[in-house]
Amino acid sequence: MAKKVLVVDDEKLIVKGIRYSLEQDGMAVEVAYDGRQALEMAQNNAYDVILLDVMLPELNGFEVCQMIRDFSDVPIIMLTAKGDDMDKILGLEYGADDY
Secondary structure: OOOEEEEEOOOHHHHHHHHHHHHHOOOEEEEEOOHHHHHHHHHHOOOOEEEEEOOOOOOOHHHHHHHHHOOOOOOEEEEOOOOOHHHHHHHHHOOOOEO
16 A cells, blocks of 8 residues: 655645655655645544645644644654754754654
8 A cells, every 4th residue: 555645835836846756656645735734634634654844824834743743643754945953953842753
């Protein structure tokens, strides 16, 4: 059975590229374009991994990550252009598995 991945990013071109690459590797990909949608999808579906952007509309990635940790231990990888050490520390403190 294919691994199920949730890709969360508000940039549709980025999502398209990530989705294409993951599907080429045989993964089943679902997408969300804002934090609220991502949280709802994570609550209602089982994923093998979540790729989560930090800068999102509605709820930011840190908030979404922290809320998901209240009900799930699904691996979360933060995807972002923000590379500050403080952002990495925050992401990991909010429950991300990698940044």
